[in-house]
Amino acid sequence: MALLGPDADPQGNPAPDPLTKARLRMWLRMLKSTRRVEQVLRERLRREFDSTLPRFDVMAALARFDDGLKMSALSGVLRVSNGNVTGIVDRLAEEGLVVRVQVPGDRRASLVRLTRKGQEVFARQAAAHEAWINELLDDFTPEEARIFSDRFDAVPHNEEETP
Amino acid sequence: MALLGPDADPQGNPAPDPLTKARLRMWLRMLKSTRRVEQVLRERLRREFDSTLPRFDVMAALARFDDGLKMSALSGVLRVSNGNVTGIVDRLAEEGLVVRVQVPGDRRASLVRLTRKGQEVFARQAAAHEAWINELLDDFTPEEARIFSDRFDAVPHNEEETP
Numbered sequence: 001m002a003l004l005g006p007d008a009d010p011q012g013n014p015a016p017d018p019l020t021k022a023r024l025r026m027w028l029r030m031l032k033s034t035r036r037v038e039q040v041l042r043e044r045l046r047r048e049f050d051s052t053l054p055r056f057d058v059m060a061a062l063a064r065f066d067d068g069l070k071m072s073a074l075s076g077v078l079r080v081s082n083g084n085v086t087g088i089v090d091r092l093a094e095e096g097l098v099v100r101v102q103v104p105g106d107r108r109a110s111l112v113r114l115t116r117k118g119q120e121v122f123a124r125q126a127a128a129h130e131a132w133i134n135e136l137l138d139d140f141t142p143e144e145a146r147i148f149s150d151r152f153d154a155v156p157h158n159e160e161e162t163p
Numbered sequence: 164m165a166l167l168g169p170d171a172d173p174q175g176n177p178a179p180d181p182l183t184k185a186r187l188r189m190w191l192r193m194l195k196s197t198r199r200v201e202q203v204l205r206e207r208l209r210r211e212f213d214s215t216l217p218r219f220d221v222m223a224a225l226a227r228f229d230d231g232l233k234m235s236a237l238s239g240v241l242r243v244s245n246g247n248v249t250g251i252v253d254r255l256a257e258e259g260l261v262v263r264v265q266v267p268g269d270r271r272a273s274l275v276r277l278t279r280k281g282q283e284v285f286a287r288q289a290a291a292h293e294a295w296i297n298e299l300l301d302d303f304t305p306e307e308a309r310i311f312s313d314r315f316d317a318v319p320h321n322e323e324e325t326p
Contacts, residue, residue, distance in 0.1 A: 139317035154302035
């Protein structure tokens with residue numbers, strides 16, 4: 001999606017700041033590229049694994065914690081809403097990929113963790129995901145990939161702007 | 164979100180390919196940065212303009228076409244579903260920011276276009292959006308921003324993978 005700022009039209013507005021424009025263009029390309037890659041990942045996860053990006057994200061988060069994660073922590077990791085995470089976890093549990101375990105000393109809290117089968121399924125998906133990314137970004141040399149990784153850290157962390 | 168591929172754990176798996184890992188890391192940072200910026204934009208659009216990113220995207224698309232866009236073209240431009248676009252356009256129309264106009268010779272099709280008020284509101288939002296991006300990416304020099312913009316074009320375009 002290309003965006004026209006208000007000073008992009010020749011209506012007598014002040015001349016655009018070339019630096020501002022360069023950053024805006026960078027952002028729009030970055031957004032577009034990210035969406036393109038996500039779209040390909042979405043399609044391939046569906047086709048090859050009958051799965052989805054949010055399911056993959058949930059399993060990826062769980063794969064990092066052998067002891068499991070609370071639902072609240074899990075939804076904090078993801079961009080999807082709490083409600084969606086619950087639905088995804090329910091479905092993964094039905095398929096035997098995750099299990100809910102009681103938290104000792106807290107009757108109301110439970111942890112979610114990958115089952116053995118879940119670990120195996122995720123390992124295959126993660127390997128495929130890594131190969132897809134390698135293919136999609138194969139125009140980037142290792143050096144470039146390293147520089148880009150480092151420079152992205154310059155993007156500020158989430159502000160706490162909620163009222 | 165950090166991802167552990169299956170060869171990231173010391174379980175006797177094959178040694179990771181450093182190039183593949185560099186690209187995976189680049190992708191994860193790129194995704195995280197994009198989401199961070201989107202999160203800030205979302206919060207500021209809400210706070211300053213009582214608006215949302217999908218509304219902004221719809222108005223941005225319309226701002227590029229003085230004669231208006233068909234609903235199908237509009238939803239093609241956006242990542243949101245057709246249903247969402249319809250809801251957004253309904254709401255923008257109620258607020259007097261867009262108007263539906265009949266397509267001559269096609270009774271069933273209508274075009275959506277910004278009203279004069281919609282153009283003015285969007286011009287203010289686009290100026291703010293541009294200033295926010297300039298601030299959020301202010302760690303990038305113009306030269307870097309230009310290089311990054313060009314290199315993002317190396318990310319392949321959408322495949323047509325739908326079955």
